[in-house]
Amino acid sequence: MFTAEAAPVSLDGDWKKAPGTSELFMVSGTGSRSNPIRRKLAESFSGDQLFISYRLTYPAASLDSPTEGDGEFFVMWLDRAEGNEGSTHSGGVPNIGIHVKDEIENRFMIRYTSGVEKHAAPVNPDREFTVTARLWKSVPGEKNLFDNLDLWIDPKPDEENKPHATIRSTKSIPEVSWIGFSTGRKTEATDRIQIADIRLADTWRSLSGLPDLTKRYEAPPKKPAPPAPEIERVAVKPPPEKIESDHWSFQPISRPDVPESSDWAKNPIDAFVAAKHRELGLTAAPPADDVTFRRRVSLVLTGLPPTGEKLDVEAMLKSQEFGERWGRHWLDVARWAESNGHQHNRDRPYAWKYRDYVVNSFRDDKPYDQFVREQIAGDELEDWDPDHLIATGFLAAARYSGNELDKKIQRNDILVDITNTTSEAFLGLTMACAQCHDHFFDPITAWDYYQMQAFFVNGQPGNVILDGDAVDVVQQRWNLFETVKDRIETNKRRRGDPEPILVIPKSVKSGMTAEEKFHFAQFDKQIAEFPQTWGFYSPSTAAQELEIAPHEMRWPLSRDRDALAKLKVSILDRGDINAPGPEVAPAWPQVFGKTEPVGNRPRLALANWITSPENPLTARVWVNRIWQGYFGNGLVKTSGNFGIEGTDPSHPELLDWLASELIASNWSSRHIHRLILNSATFRQSSQFSAANQDRDSDNAALWRWTPRRLESEAIRDSILAVSGQLDLTPGGPSDTTGSTRRSLYLQQKRDNLPHQQMLFDSPNAVTSCSHRLTSTVALQPLWMLNSQFIQNAAGKISAEDQAPESLIGKIFSRPAEKKEIETLSKLPPADAALVLLNSNEFLYIP
C-alpha cells in the first residue's frame, strides 16, 4: 500500500503500532490523546521543503457531528522526537489533519499550535480524500525552521502554488525525524479511520510520481502580447541624400578683421563694439569709478564682495573662488544635481566629485577642448586618470526614475536626457524636438536625433570604482542579494502570488537572516571604502575594465554588461519607445557633413568632432557663454540655442573673432576672460543716456553697463561674507544643514533645492539651463527681512560695527555718504545692517 519509489525522502523503518491498529492504517481511538502509529525516518530531513501526502477515509459510522458536541480530531504530525503513545505533538509541531471549525463542522486543517488553525474543505463521510501538505522553510538552511505549512485537499496537478490553506509560525522545528498520527478525546474505540498511501517527497512532481523538472519553478509561458491600441502614426521619413543650410552658425568660423580703433577702445573687443556704436549713433558711457569696478570684477569673477584695497585681477582669475563661481555657471548647463530626480529622488552620494572636477577645471584653466573630451568620453580615453571618469559625471547627471519598472523606458529617458543636454551644452542645438519629428525650423532630422543618441547607447550612469580590486566583494554582494531575492520570489510563488513576481531591494534586505544581514552590511562597508565617483561608463567601449558599485533604488538599471554592449538605437516613431523603426549607427547631424567611422570609441569620436577647430559651433557657443557670465546676456542672447529660432548675434564679427582667439590660444578660457576684463566695454559705468536709450532700448549694443541681480548663491555667499561667517573650505561631500560654506557646497537635491535657492531662481536641474531668469516676487523680501538667516547675519554685522559709516563700508565696500549716514543713524544698528543687506546696491552687480 505504501509506495516509496518516487520519493527521494526515505521512509525506511518500521511503523510502531498501538494495539487495536490493524495492519497499517486502520486507526481507532481510545477516548483520550493517543498516537496509534509512529515511525522514524531512516534519515532526518532538514531540507528546503517536504511534501507529505496521505489518503483518508472517514466512514459515516465513525464520523460524529460537532453540532452534537461530538466533533472529530485526527492529525498527522511531523516532529524531531517520537514521544510516547500519549504524547501531545503540538506547540511548534506541524499537524495536518482534521478538526472542528467554529463548533459547526469537521474540516481539514493545518496548525503548529493548538488553537491556531487554518482550515480547508469539510470532511464528508465515506469519501476518500487526498490530503497533501508542504512543510517548508522561508529561509533554507539546516538549522532554520520549517516556518511554513501549506495544505491541499484533493489537489489538482497545477495547484502547486495555489494551496488551499497556509499557515506560518515563528515557532517550529528545523528537522523532521519522526512522523505519526494522533487521535483525540473524541476518537472512539469503535471508529475506523482509514489511512492509505503515505508519501513523502521533496518536490511536488515527485510526490505524484512524475519525473522531476530540471528547473523547479517555471514561470508560466507568456501569452502573446495583445495588439497595441491604434495610434495614428507618422512614418519616419528616411533622411534626404544631402542636407544643407545657410544659417549663420553652421558656417565656418571666420577671422574677421578688427575694425579701425578709436580713442575709447582698449583692445579689439572694443573696436568691434565701437563700430556698432558708430553704426547706431551711440555714445559709450564713461568708465566706472575704481570702487564700482572693483566690486563689479569681484562679484563677476568670484561671486563675493571685494576684500582688501587692491584689485588683483590676475590672482582672482586663478583663485578657488573663481573656479567655484564659474564652475556653478557650468553646472547649470550640465543640469547637475546630487540625486536621481523623479519621485523617489534617491541621492547620488559621489556626485560631488564632478562638481569639484568642474571647479578645478575652471580654476586651472583646463583647455576647453580637453574639458569637453573628458566629459563626453572620459571612460574611453586611453591614458588613465581618475579625473577622466569623474568628468563623465556630465553624462551621468542625467535624470531618471529609480521607480521605473519598464527598463526600456528607463534607458530611453537617460538617452534622451543625455542627447538633449550634450547638444545644447556644447553645440547650442536644441535637438529635443527632433525626438518626435523632424525639427520644424533647424535642419535636424529625427534620423539625426537618434544617430546622435547612438553614441551613448552602450553606457550608463553608476558608481564607478576608481581604484583597487573590488571585483570579488561586489560579486559576493550581488550573489548574496540574488540568493535572497530568488528565495523570496520562490516563497511568494509558493504562497500563490501571481506572476510576475516583483521583489524590491528593500524587501530583499528585510528578508535576510541576521547572518545574511551581517555579511551584506560587511560587503557594503567594504565596497564603500573603494574610491568611486558617479560616472558614466560603457564596459564595451571604455579603455579600462572598471567595477561598478551598487546604487540604491527600487528598480535599478540592469547590471548585465553583455546586454548593455549589444544595445542599439532605433528610430522611434513619435518618440514612442514601443514604436521602434530602423536601427541607426552613431553619427553627428548630417548638415555638418559625413561622419567618419567611429570605431570602438564612439564617444571619443563625437568629442573629437565637437572639439575640432573646424566645428562651427563649439567655440562660438563657449565664448558666448563666457560673455554672458560678464554682461548677463551673450552676444547671442539665446545662449543655449544657436539654431534658426535662436536670436542672431548682436556682434557677429566679435563673436567669430573671440571664437577664433579661443581656438588659437589652445582653447584657453582664461585668455578670453582677460580680453573682456581689459576691455573698455566691460569698464563702462551704468550711466543712463536718453539718446542712447531711444536708439537701443535693450542695450544690445552695450553702450553702458546694466546692473543685474546676483544669483541665489552669490546673495547668500555675500551675506555670509560681510557678516564674517563665510567658511571658504573648498570641495568634498556636500553639506546638508547649518552650513556656512558657499552655496555651491549645499546638497543639490534635484527639483528640491534649498529654499533660498529656489526663491532666487536657481535652476532645478531637470534640464540644461543656459540662462537663469530673474524673478521679483514678494516672497523674496520676506526672506530678506524675516528669515532666521538674515536676522542672524544682521545681528552679527552690527555686533561688531555700530556706526553707519562702518556698516556701509563693510556691506557696500565703499565710503559712506552724508545722506546715507543721516538715514541710517535713525535706526538701531541691527536694523541699519538689515536695511543695507536689503538694498539693491548690495544685491546687484554694479
Next chain:
Amino acid sequence: MTANYTRRRMLGTGLGAGSFALQSLFSTEGIASPHLAPTAKRVIFLFMSGGPSQVDTFDPKPELARLQGKDVPDSLAKHVPKIKRAGLKNLLASPWEFSQHGQSGIPVSSLLPHTAKLVDDLCVVRSMAHRNPVHGPGECVAFTGTAAGDRPSIGSWSIYGLGSETENLPAFITMNLHSDGMQFPQAAGWGAGFLPPKYQGTVVDPTKGIQNVTMPKGTDNSRRRSQLSAIDFLNRRHLGKLGHHPELDARIQSYEMAFRLQTAAPELFEISGESKATRQLYGLDEKITESVGRGCVLARRMVERGVRFVQLRVGGWDAHGNIKANHEKMAARTDKPIAALLTDLKQRGLLDSTLVVWGGEFGRTPTMEGLGGGRDHSPAGYTVWFAGGGAKGGTIIGETDPIGYVAIDRPVSPHDFHATILHALGLKADSLTWNHHGRDEVPTVFGGNAVTEIFS
C-alpha cells in the same frame, strides 16, 4: 510640416512675452482679454495622489462581481494597452455597494456618502486615459502634460494667462497634505517650467502658513515701516543714478507687496473665527478629517481673497496592499471635507465662479494585485470630476469597458483635461503662448481639446 510651421507661427501672434515681462506676480492686471467668455474666475484642484480607484468610487462595474477571481476575458484583455503593471488575472469586485443619488441619479459607491449627496453639482468624467503607470511621471503628466516634469504646470499657465485678482496674496498657492508613504509631491506640479519663476505656485503648509511671513521678535509694524522706508530711500537713490531700470522698479515695489502679504497671510490662515457650523461641516474638530478639512477651508478662504489657482494635494491613495482598508481610510479623510468645500462655496455664492476639479494621476486596475485584495496603478481609464465654474452638474461624460479597465467612449487625455480647465478660465490652450528658446510654446504640447460638453 509646412502646415505646422504656419500654425505655430500664427499662434505666436496671440500673446507675446515682452508685453508683460515686468508684470509682477501680484499685479491685478490680466495680461490680455480672455480668448473666450470665461465660465470660471478661479480654480481649486483637489489632487488625489496615489490614484483613487474608479471602480470603487464613481464608475460602477457589476460585471466585476460576476467575474470575481477570474482572469480578464480575452475579448476585453485584447484592448488593454501594453502597460507595465496592467495585470489581467484575478478580477476583484468592489467591496462597496453603488447606489444612485440626487435628481440626476448618478451612481456613487457607499465609500463617499458625503460627496454622493452633491452629485447634482458634479460632472463626472469616467474616461480619463493616458499611458504612464508610475506615480512620479504620472503626476507630472497630470499637472504638466508630459512625464519629464520640465514644462509649466497647469496652475502656472493659468496665472500666466489671467494674472491675479489680489495684490495681497500669491496668485497660485499649493498645499501638500498627507505626503506620507512613497508618493512624494512632484515639484513639477506647481513649477513654472520655462515660464518666468514668478508664475510658479507658492507652497504653503496649511498649519504654518507662508514661510517667513512672521516678523522677528521685537519687530512690530512701525519698526518694519522705518526699515522699509530706509530701504526705499537707499533704493531710490541707487535707481536715480541709473536712470532707467524696470527690474529695480519692480524690486522696490516688491517690498510694499511683502508688507501687505505680512498682514494678509496671517489673516488668511487664522481660521479660529470660522463659525461652529463651518467647523462641523468641514470636520475641523475630528482627528480623521482635521488635516484635509483645514486644507479645504483654507482653499475657500483663498479663493474668497482672490487667489486664482489653489491646489490641494492629498497623498495616500496608493492601495496596493488592500483596497478596502486603504480607500476606507482615504475616504474618511477626504469625503466630508471635500463635500463641505462644495457646500460652503455654494452657500457663499462662489461655486458658480470657482471650478473645482477632483482626481488623481491615474486610477487602479480592476484586477487584484498580489493576494491582499489590493489594486495596481492603471492609467488606461479612470475618473475625475468637475464642479462649479460653469461645469454642468449631474452629468456623466465618457465610458470605460464593462470591467472599468479602458476608456472606450470619449477618451479624455491629460492634455484635454488641461485645455478644459483653461477653457473654463476663458483661455484657449492653443492660443496661450510663451516664446521659449525661440519657439512659441503652448500649454498642451501634444495637442489637447477642451471637453466643451462639460460646460452648459
